[in-house]
Amino acid sequence: MKVSVILAFAMLPGLLVAARAQSEGSPQRSSxxxxxxxxTFVCEKLPASLDILHVxxxxxxxxxxxxxxxxxxxxxxxxxxxxxLGFGSVDARGAIRIASNWSFNGIGVRGAYExxxxxxxxxxxxxxxxxxxxxxxxxxxxxIALVPAGT
Numbered sequence: 121m122k123v124s125v126i127l128a129f130a131m132l133p134g135l136l137v138a139a140r141a142q143s144e145g146s147p148q149r150s151s152x153x154x155x156x157x158x159x160t161f162v163c164e165k166l167p168a169s170l171d172i173l174h175v176x177x178x179x180x181x182x183x184x185x186x187x188x189x190x191x192x193x194x195x196x197x198x199x200x201x202x203x204x205l206g207f208g209s210v211d212a213r214g215a216i217r218i219a220s221n222w223s224f225n226g227i228g229v230r231g232a233y234e235x236x237x238x239x240x241x242x243x244x245x246x247x248x249x250x251x252x253x254x255x256x257x258x259x260x261x262x263x264i265a266l267v268p269a270g271t
Contacts, residue, residue, distance in 0.1 A: 156180050157241060159266035161190040163248060166260060168195045177264050181237075184209050188218050188233070188264070206231055214238060218246075227252050233264060241267035 161177035177190040188206035193199065201224070208218035213236065220231035233246030244264040251257045 155182070156269040157237070157266035158269045159241070159264060161262065161264050163262040164260040166195075166250070166258070170195075170197055173197070173262075177266070178269075179264075179266055181210055184211070186210050186216055186218055188220070190264075192222075192224070204229075204231060206233065208233075210237065214242075216244060218244070231262070233262065235264075237266070239268065241265070 157179040159177050159179075161173070161175050163173040165172045173193070175191050175193065177188065179189075180187045186206075186208045188208070189203050191200045192202045192204050194201050202222075204220050204222060206218040206220035208216060210216045215236050216234060218231075218233045220229075222229050228251045229248055230251075231246060231248045233244045235242055235244035244266070246262050246264075247259050248262055249257050249259045
């Protein structure tokens with residue numbers, strides 16, 4: 121089993137130590153947003169999986185750069201096999217775009233997520249596209265609900 125991008129999910133809390141929670145409000149400049157968000161990542165069920173995907177998610181903002189991570193599970197949802205890591209940017213209004221690419225057991229996967237964060241959090245929406253070497257691509261919709269991480 122090969123996972124091209126892997127990060128121990130247990131290491132993510134260390135990335136979030138400097139997080140600051142701020143009060144809710146309208147979209148604001150990225151420098152006014154909390155530095156870290158935590159939440160839930162939910163995706164539609166894949167044909168090979170037992171149920172929808174429902175896992176924790178973390179997002180860190182450093183300047184105008186964004187890093188996202190969530191645990192990747194085996195098809196049965198019983199074991200963590202790695203982490204999906206997404207990288208992107210946030211503009212002055214809080215609009216975020218994140219992309220991820222990884223491979224798992226010969227299947228190439230691309231993720232694309234976007235939305236607008238506020239100091240109180242928000243929801244990002246996107247899709248994952250799975251490409252097997254011997255078949256057509258399959259896509260599923262995903263949502264990431266986030267709130268500022270506590271200090």
